[in-house]
Amino acid sequence: MRHPKVSLWAMDEHRVGLKPILKTVWAPTGQPLVCPVQSRYEWLYIYAFINPETGESQFWLVPEVSKLAYQRVMAAFARSVGASKQHCVLVVEDGAGFHVPPLEGHPPGIQTITLPAYSPELQPVERLWDLTDATVANRWFETMDDFTDALGQQCAWLETQPNLLSQQTLFHWWPLLRN
Known part of the structure; x- marks a missing residue:
């Protein structure tokens, strides 16, 4: 009997938007550092x-964090990684x-593992937020579309950097499956 393929993923959400993300930066001594901001409260979720x-x-x-959005993203993720009876995908989440599956349950092949409450240090995805925020920090965007474009380009680039992401998220205790 052939055993199913198993892969282990982590998942989390991050709220970003037109309220500026301010980060410390180096500046020449004696020169004022100016970062234009205009606090506006339009949000996007990664x-x-x-x-x-x-x-x-x-x-x-x-554009939102909700049960329906979670269910739709989880279903799209399941399709994209080929989750099925032959490929079991375990997703670690907070x-x-x-984080509620539809009444019929998660898509075939998807199973979730819930981390203990109040333990973000155990969530590998938490280490990605500095990387996603890097191109939008200390910047002002006129529209949400401009912000979304900049953030989308950064996320698309990150998807092409598996070594960088593995270095950031592969904790020493994370189980290695090596199928």
């Missing part, structure tokens, strides 16, 4: 999936209240 062992990743830019 749903990120990472396989720490391989560095494979997927980033989804979604215990957010909207």
Whole structure:
């Protein structure tokens, strides 16, 4: 009997938007550092999936965080990685209240593992947010479309950097499956 393929991923969400992300930067001594900001409260959410062992990743830019959005992103993720009876995909996630599968359950081949409450240090995806925010920090965007374009380009680039992402997320205790 052939055993199914198993892969282990982590998933989390991150809220970003037109409220500026301010980061410390170097500046010449004696010169004022100016960062134009205009606080506006339009939000976008990054749903990120990472396989720490391989560095494979997927980033989804979604306008809301909700049960329905979670279910749709999880279904799209399942299709994209080929989750099935022959490929079991374990997804490590936090215990957010909207992490609720549809009544019929998660898509075939998807199983979730919930981290203990209040333990973001155990979530590998948390290490990605500095990387996703890098191109939008200390910048002002006139429109949400401009912001989304810049963030989308960064996320698309990150998806092509498996070694970088694996270095950031492969904790020493993360189980290695090596199918």
